Amino acid sequence: MIQQFLDTGEIVSVHGIRGEVKINPWSDTPDFLCDFKRFYLDKNGTNSIEAERVRVHKNVVIAKIKGIDTVEDAAKLRGKTLYINRDDCKLDEGDFFVQDLIGMQVQDADTGEIYGTICDVSQTGANDVYHIRAEGKADKFIPAIKQVVLRTDLQANLMMIRPLEGLFDEN
Known part of the structure; x- marks a missing residue:
């Protein structure tokens, strides 16, 4: 909300x-x-x-x-x-308030798989990192870069991503 x-x-x-x-x-x-x-x-x-x-x-x-x-x-x-x-305030295009991202559902743009919801954002210096939580699973982390985050829709409370190869590999 x-x-x-x-x-x-x-x-x-x-x-x-x-x-x-x-x-x-x-x-x-x-x-x-x-x-x-x-x-x-x-x-x-x-x-x-x-x-x-x-x-x-x-x-x-x-x-x-x-x-x-x-x-x-x-x-x-x-x-x-x-x-x-x-x-x-006016944010630049592609900038968001962290509070607007918390609770946002994260979905794979290609497969439609729901990875979970954003529960936290870390600032690393180079780029932010989104923490994704799904019930019963370990948290996943994605870099907030345009190669991974394809679309952020505040109204739909949905972020579409394309994970880099190996990003979510369990091994």
């Missing part, structure tokens, strides 16, 4: 004395969060905060939230999960 509000990071601590917060980003790069001025503190989008400034510092994101001007106020946000509205 496609969610409108996506969890994208966690406020892990305060930064400095002027009410800034450090955010641990849950995205491919911390820079992704710099494009947003509005974040939400719940998955329903009913409690929003506005960022006055957002910048990357090392591997975290530093944000100054409107109305949060002291260390004490910023400390109250520690541990909060931040959500974004999917309508506020």
Whole structure:
């Protein structure tokens, strides 16, 4: 099921004395969060905060939230999960939110065999790796490359793949 509000990071601590917060980003790069001025503190989008400034510092994101001007106020946000509205961002063609892939059925494009559903995604640096789980079977792993992943249909909740030779060999 496609969610409108996506969890994208966690406020892990305060930064400095002027009410800034450090955010641990849950995205491919911390820079992704710099494009947003509005974040939400719940998955329903009913409690929003506005960022006055957002910048990357090392591997975290530093944000100054409107109305949060002291260390004490910023400390109250520690541990909060931040959500974004999917309508506020644009992904490149072929890019997907991990949350949209989890639970997606994976099917062989040639034989029609159902391999299972995506249960996790690992980032290896070169490409992502999709973890496929089927009841009673060991998890399978496929590289998220165009030679393997032929089509991803969010509406049908279906990924069509053509495994590389030997990828799923049991021996």
